[in-house]
Amino acid sequence: MADIVLPIIDGERCTGCGTCVDLCPAHAVELREGHAAITRPEDCDYCGDCEDICPEGAVALPYEIILAESVER
Numbered sequence: 124m125a126d127i128v129l130p131i132i133d134g135e136r137c138t139g140c141g142t143c144v145d146l147c148p149a150h151a152v153e154l155r156e157g158h159a160a161i162t163r164p165e166d167c168d169y170c171g172d173c174e175d176i177c178p179e180g181a182v183a184l185p186y187e188i189i190l191a192e193s194v195e196r
């Protein structure tokens with residue numbers, strides 16, 4: 124089974140405004156103790172909306188880099 128890659132939320136930057144909670148189309152985010160958290164990781168479809176709309180730049184989507192196979196010459 125492939126590893127699940129999830130958005131990373133910077134707890135230092137997150138102000139708990141709730142915008143990502145309201146706008147996440149998959150309802151994968153909730154506020155916990157004043158900060159956003161991915162509480163339903165299985166529902167996150169990695170759309171990137173939370174990264175785009177966060178006014179604090181607190182969300183980052185890590186990307187898995189897959190190197191193409193080298194081409195034989």
Ligand code: SF4
Nearest residue numbers: 137138140141143177
């Ligand atoms: S939109 Fe950004 S600052 Fe607001 S709750 Fe979500 S992660 Fe935190």
Ligand code: SF4
Nearest residue numbers: 147167168170171173
């Ligand atoms: S990447 Fe998309 S589905 Fe996942 S938590 Fe962010 S807004 Fe929701």
